[in-house]
Amino acid sequence: MxxxxxxxxxxxxxxxxxxxxxxxxxxxxxxxxxxxxxxxxxxxxxxxxxxxxxxxxxxxxxxxxxxxxxxxxxxxxxxxxxxxxxxxxxxxxxxxxxxxxxxxxxxxxxxxxRTQNDRPVAVGKMAVRPMDMPQSMAVVGTEVITEQQASKLSDVIKNVNGVALGTTRGTTSETFFARGYNLGANNIMKNGARSNSAVIPEASTLERVEVLKGSAALLYGNVSGGAVINMVTKQPKYEFGGEISMRAGSYNLYKPLVDIYGPISQKLAFRVIGTYETAGSYRKNIESERLYVNPSLLYKISNRTDILLQADYLKHDLTPDFGVGSLADTILNTKVGRSATFNTPWAYNNVAQTNASLSVNHQFNETWKLNFIAARQDFDRNYFSTERIQALANGNWGRKLTRSKIAEDYYNSQLNLNGAFKTGALEHTVLVGADAERYMNITNGFNVLGLRKGGVYDSINVFDPNRFEARTDLPETTNITRTETPTYRYGVFAQDLISISEKFKVLAGLRWSYQEAAQAKIYDLEKDTVTTGAKAKYDQAFSPRVGLVYQPSAATSVFASYSNNFTTNAGTDIYGNNLKPSIIDQYEVGVKNDLIKGRLSANVTIYRILNNDLAQMARFDKDGKENANANFKEFTGQTTSDGAEIDLNGTLLPGLNFLAGYSYNFMRYTKTPGNKGSYKEGERLVNNPAHTGNASLFYTFSTDKLKGLKVGVSGFYTGARNAGWNNTYGQTQQFSRLIKVDGFTTFDLTAGYTYKQISLLAKMSNITNELNYYVHENYSVNPIAPRQFVTTVSYKF
Structure with a gap:
């Protein structure tokens, strides 16, 4: 003490x-x-x-x-x-x-x-302007994060066209879809290292969010083809300063924040950011409490070498919320109000996540630089809740329960060497790297006492709460099993951006990836015995990348590229052998422009992504008989994702900042054999809207009388999409398993004023009080937030 x-x-x-x-x-x-x-x-x-x-x-x-x-x-x-x-x-x-x-x-x-086409992004691992790269990129900076008073990652990502927000079971985390593909844990990064996606990240303290669209398999290995998201936290500074702020809003939102930075010595600087949030909800009996701390140290060993040590801790307790659910499996339950909830009063989802990373940068000379990153993440989730609101057409629903406890221990290390040299008239900008990961997943199985036949907790009616007497007691549970499943990943890669002339550049690269899903250990806690799961699964794949860039002027770049990524497949072939990875090919062409003397960036991209190795249920078993085992699969299908994206951002007038975008995507099954268990050809995949759009405009007054005043407006559009499940031939359900969800648009208004070191910022979101839903499969049907108000007062020193 x-x-x-x-x-x-x-x-x-x-x-x-x-x-x-x-x-x-x-x-x-x-x-x-x-x-x-x-x-x-x-x-x-x-x-x-x-x-x-x-x-x-x-x-x-x-x-x-x-x-x-x-x-x-x-x-x-x-x-x-x-x-x-x-x-x-x-x-x-x-x-x-x-x-x-x-x-x-x-x-x-x-x-x-320095337009968006001119600023290198850390997620690309090369200090190369986006204008010179044959790939689409997007960055949402700290000004937008602050002006929109973002708290969650989804608040930031909705400014990136082509990336659509989805939801997970019970809204315990966020999920995103890009170019038709789900962006899971493999595609979410923090400071360049993979980050668990089973929690809602704290976004209010981020410096920026970078999005590398399309395939990034060459850089990161086993990622989906849609995009990679990298959250960049704020770093220490060698001058003393900071900010203290208080945010408050509708439904009892309170969020204080402290950010302090400065020098400890001439070579050592620190930064500590902390925030606490407590909030109710427009949904009845839904609450959330978050604590987030982010300390960091920057040590400049010399003019050529620095070490950055970063850590953060997030504790998030929230009520699982499955929304209003569905009726008869294929009908959204829109007959109840936006605030109706059907969970028990004791349901909980308690998460704790700790991240720590060490980054070492060494500049050998003006052209060669080495970067080493080592990161460690611990994740714990304790969950107990009702499950899957799938009521009958009359509203009756037998509530079941899920009790789970999950832990993840994740380690990542990577080494990246950047350099430049010449061979004759050719200029080379090279990246050579290697990475290794170890991922341990620990799950616990529970026996829940006091349930009815079929594991039912009780019965309620979602329309009439008086029809049944709902239980409110917390059942006893016994932890009966613990399963430990390790995964190992390794990769090496090389990439070369070759400048043939001032106008022509060629990008070529190749990665080799290896992944081992090791044999699981299953502990029976009642019998005190240990058994092993399925035998280990080994996957390896090459991921090439090639692109051509033509720059007719310093302000325009035209590119074309090919790349691929791979995804591992569960199940076996009809002989019991593990399935090889699916190789997914992506073709992309685009134009990047910096117009009006750099005041406007206008980029257009068109792409096609083909998965020619779609694994589907095998038609026949090894004896030639009709197969009834869904675990037996064969490569007999194809998906095609076609799309276009338009990105606009800039400062046309002094103080007038804007960003806007539009995207179109059509991902569907294009080749299926038509046998039992295979998907229906031509059907659009679920969770992927055909159209998305966003636009934000902020103006800061500079005249003497209005100096410090800021106003802004933002609009976000999510098009119609399919929920539920895609249909298969021979399915037991005779009617369509798809649930049609309409598109919607929301508008936000912002106003703020800054006087010396004090600022006040206020926002009214969803000003038209639009009602729509995010749907996970057909049971987590969550209404979007209604009209809400939030304000932040801050003091900078």
Missing amino acids: KYGLVLLLCFCLQLAAFAQNGSIEGRITTSEGEPAGFVNVYLKEAGKGTASSENGNYTLKNVKPGNYTLITSLIGLQTQEKTVAVEPGKVTNLDFTLSESSQKLSEVQVIAR
Whole structure:
């Protein structure tokens, strides 16, 4: 305890010392009144500096009182100097106006604004501009995350066209679909390492979210073909500062947040972010409580080497919510209100997740860089709830229960070498890497006492709560089994971006992946015995990638590419042999443009994804008889996913920022044999809307009378889609298993005001009070949120 008090006293003394210092802030604009972003700002005598943000603002904090020379510089600009006097505890304002000619300023603005096509993304593992890569990418930055007051990953991802939100059983986590494919745990990353997708990530503290569309198998191995999502957390800074905020909203939402960063020494910097959230819901008896802490340390060993240590801890307790369910398996239950719930009063889903990662970056010279990442994740989920709301047409439903306890222990390491060299007239930008993963899944089986025949807890009627007397007691459970299932993955890859000339580039790469699903150990906790599960399964595959980039001008890029990824298959062939992985081919062409002197990025992509190795139930067994075992499969099918995507974003006028997008996707079964158990040809796959769209517009006033005022509007469209299950030939259910779900559009309005270090931001979401549903299969039918209000007040220091 006394050491804690000493540390607290030292921290307070340091804060007091910081309070005696001053700060400098200002705005850098052009002579035409436009913001000048990414301009270097250097305080000569103090030996410290920063860079202006995209809107031209800059801040230098923790400056000792005195007289200084402030220098601004950027390639293409004349260096400017101004003297400034810093007073204790005060903020000194100093603006700069760039007075060069219009032609020169235009050139500067292209550099300073750095469009989305010009900023490399960490998820791509190469410091190469997206303009030079034959692949579609998207980034949602901290400004959008803050302006939209995002809390969940889905709040951020809805700004990325072509990625649609789905749901999971009981809404205990979020799931996404891109280009027709489910983005599971293999496709969700945090700081470049895989992250468990069975929990709703905390998004309010993220620096940005990167999306690499299409196949990323060369970089990450066994991922689906839709996209890879990378969450990037905020990093330490070598200047003291931070933010304290409080968010409150409809249905008893309260969310305080603290973010503090600064130097510990000349080479060591820290950052600590923490937030706590408690919330009710528009759904009756649904509650949520979250605690999130994210500490990090950055140590610069030298000018060439740095070490970044990051960790976070998330504890999330929520009530499982299966929504309003379905009737007779194929009818959405829209006869009850948006708030109706049918779970027990004691149901719970308690999750704890811990992440830790170490990243080492070493710059050998100007052209060669080595990056090493080691990450560890622990995940625990304790769950007990009713299950699968599948009522009869009259509303009667026999409630069953699910009791589960899951733990995951995940380790990932990767080594990435980036470099550049020449062979004659050809310029090479290369990436060589290797990665290894170990994944341990632990599941527990329970015996639930006091249930009726068939495992039924009780019966209720979703229309008339008085028809039956519902139980409210918490049944006893006994943990009877524990199953430990390890998985191992390894991979090596190489990629080369070859510049043939200023206008032509060729990308070529190859990856080899190996995966072992090891034999499970099954512990019988009642008999105290150990048995083993099915024999180990081994898979390996090559993943090639090739692309061509043609740049007719510095602001336009045309590309075409081919890549593939693989997915492992469960089941066996008719002789009992494990199935090989399915190889999925993707073809993509597109155009990337930076228009209006870099103020507008406009990208268009068209793709086709083919799975020619779709494993389906085998028609005949090894004896030539009609097969009735769904575990026996054969490669007799195909799926085809065709689509197009349009991305727009930029700053057309000073202070006017926008992003927008539209996507179309048609994923269907294109070749099926028509035998029992195979899918029906031409049928669109479930959970994939044909059309999605998004648009957000934010304007920050810069006139003296309205300076600090910000307004914004956002709209999001999800098209019609199929829920339920896809139909198969010879299915026992004679009518269609599909559930048609209509499309919907929601609109949000935002307004905010910033005065010095204090800001207030408010948002009204779903202003038209639109009602629609996210559906998992045919039993978790969850209404979207109604009109809600949320506001955040923050203080930056």
